[in-house]
Amino acid sequence: MGVIVATEGRVLAATATVRVVVPARSYSLFNVNLPTGQPPHGPPRGELNKMLSLGLPPWAAWCKNLDQYAMYRLAGVYDNGMLPKHESQVDGIWLNERIRERVRTTRKIQFLVRQMKYPWMKTGVWHSDTLDHWIQVPHVHAAQFDIEKEGGFDNFILNRNGRELKSRYGERIRRHILVRQREIQKNFALQQHASKLAETLEDELAAATSKEQLQQVFARYGINASAVAREVRKRSDDGPRQRDAESTAQET
Numbered sequence: 635m636g637v638i639v640a641t642e643g644r645v646l647a648a649t650a651t652v653r654v655v656v657p658a659r660s661y662s663l664f665n666v667n668l669p670t671g672q673p674p675h676g677p678p679r680g681e682l683n684k685m686l687s688l689g690l691p692p693w694a695a696w697c698k699n700l701d702q703y704a705m706y707r708l709a710g711v712y713d714n715g716m717l718p719k720h721e722s723q724v725d726g727i728w729l730n731e732r733i734r735e736r737v738r739t740t741r742k743i744q745f746l747v748r749q750m751k752y753p754w755m756k757t758g759v760w761h762s763d764t765l766d767h768w769i770q771v772p773h774v775h776a777a778q779f780d781i782e783k784e785g786g787f788d789n790f791i792l793n794r795n796g797r798e799l800k801s802r803y804g805e806r807i808r809r810h811i812l813v814r815q816r817e818i819q820k821n822f823a824l825q826q827h828a829s830k831l832a833e834t835l836e837d838e839l840a841a842a843t844s845k846e847q848l849q850q851v852f853a854r855y856g857i858n859a860s861a862v863a864r865e866v867r868k869r870s871d872d873g874p875r876q877r878d879a880e881s882t883a884q885e886t
Contacts, residue, residue, distance in 0.1 A: 698744045707746055726755045726772035728800035729780070760787035764811050764818070771803050831855075 681695040690708050694700070697708070731753035738747050755772045762769050763786060777790070784790040791799070791808050799805070835855060842848045852859045 704745065725803045726801055727774065727777050727804050728753065729774050729777050729798065731774050762787050762811065764788050764814050769807060771807065
């Protein structure tokens with residue numbers, strides 16, 4: 635470590651060497667990082683260190699009759715690493731459930747048997763207020779209580795992300811609900827504009843006093859005047875006929 639002292643514009647350099655002693659690690663990272671770690675006491679000795687050097691778990695030292703196939707299974711490299719395997723297993727709503735692995739051994743021969751335990755799915759029938767019809771979707775039993783707690787199936791789907799649902803059907807239902815919500819908002823806005831436009835048009839038609847003013851109002855809003863006159867004439871002709879039919883029905 636160097637020390638620099640400055641006095642009256644002169645720089646006096648005084649160097650001193652400090653030796654840092656790093657204490658030896660009392661533990662080993664061999665079990666934490668097997669590919670790059672070094673054995674704690676030189677080459678692996680003993681059955682336990684031998685199994686660790688092979689990439690096997692420590693409890694593999696107590697397993698007997700370990701052939702190459704058993705060691706392959708103990709290493710954790712198996713075909714069921716990417717689960718679920720079938721496409722039908724990703725349709726239901728898994729929520730926070732996962733595939734559990736049960737490992738058991740036989741009695742006479744120390745042989746490991748791995749079993750995949752899937753969660754139990756029930757077929758739920760729920761009513762969607764946004765879609766206005768019933769939805770049938772498989773889900774785990776715990777999803778029933780969450781749907782009731784959220785106050786409906788729509789809130790349950792929209793308040794959870796895809797990582798929590800883990801369902802292809804759930805994402806498809808979410809897309810339908812979101813699209814229908816936008817359609818409802820758009821239709822409501824269009825209805826409000828149409829009602830406001832109808833009120834404004836009715837006021838302007840009532841304020842018109844001549845045929846030229848009526849034609850100007852129709853031209854301003856892009857309305858065909860002849861089609862309006864034809865519709866008014868048709869309704870005026872249908873009025874007496876309807877009244878005559880009602881009076882005839884009352885007499886009979």
